[in-house]
Amino acid sequence: MEQAFWHDRWHKGQLGFHLPFVHPILTRYLPAYDLPEGAGVFVPLCGKTLDIGWLLAQGHRVIGAELSERAVSQLFAELGVEPHIEAWKGGRCFRHGDxxxxxxxxxxxxxxxxxxxxxxxxxxxxxxxxxxxRKSYVAQVSSLSDDAPQLLISFEYDPREMDGPPFPVLPVELERLYTGTHALAELSRKDVIAHQPVFREAGVTRFVEVAWQLLPSGVRGV
Structure with missing residues (x-):
């Protein structure tokens, strides 16, 4: 999407993608990765997710990337910490502790x-x-993380019923995007339309949330 789209969503507080709780997929499946204390977890397009505070509480370092300065400021404010802020070539870098x-x-x-x-x-x-x-995004994240394992959440729904974002990303596309770098294993899938009033009102009849484990090619998963 154009950057202006996301800036406008944050400015207007249209945050249907923001959950008021830690994502259960994260808490359920993170142990499968057997991360050591102090492991670095990269969260692209992180918003102000409560998942970050939970990851920090587990003793991990968190590195986020987020377009909206409003989102990042709210994230640190809600964590109750004052970040050190410095410029970098793509925007501003906010740091505090881990x-x-x-x-x-x-x-x-x-x-x-x-x-x-x-x-x-x-x-x-x-x-x-x-x-x-998507291809450029996947290549960028793989480069930034040196093809590290991933815990990825995707959605599946009929695109004729609604225009994204979020967009439906089907298994065949995931296989194509990550061929050569990662092997995919489906961890869970659940139709969560009952908990998505905005999508129901838009006419979406089925909204499936899928959790994926992505491991570097040649590494065995769960």
């Missing part, structure tokens, strides 16, 4: 700025990308 968030253009980030990544947690990033941008 949390670093690069506010600005994720495509301007470079691996040495992100540092060591042990896991990518893609909770709402790939599904926010229209189809023409």
């Amino acid at each position: 949390l670093t968030v690069f506010q600005g253009d994720i495509f301007a980030l470079e691996p040495d700025e992100v540092g060591a990544v042990d896991l990518v947690y893609d909770r709402a990033a790939l599904v926010a990308m229209p189809a023409p941008m």
Whole structure:
């Protein structure tokens, strides 16, 4: 999507993608990755998700990337901490303790700025990308994380019933996007339309949330 679209959503407080609780997929499946304390978890397009505070509480380092400065400011405010802020070529970098968030253009980030990544947690990033941008996004995240394992959440619904974002991303597309870098294993799938009033009102009849484990090719999963 155009950057102006997301800036406008945050400005107007249209945050249907923001959950008021820690995502149960994260708490359920993170142990499967057997991360050591202090592991680096990269959260692209992180918004102000409560998942970040939970990851920090588990003893992990969190590196986020988020376009909206409003979202990043609210994230640190809701964590109750005052970040150190400095400029970087894509925007501004907010840091406090084990949390670093690069506010600005994720495509301007470079691996040495992100540092060591042990896991990518893609909770709402790939599904926010229209189809023409997904290949570039996947390549960028793989580069930033050195093809680290991923916990990825995708959605499946009939695109004739609603225009995204979030967009439906089907298994066949995931296989195509990650061929050569990751092997995919489906962890769970659940129709969550009952908990999506905005989508129900838009006429969506089925909205399936799918959790995926992505491991570097050749590594065995759960």
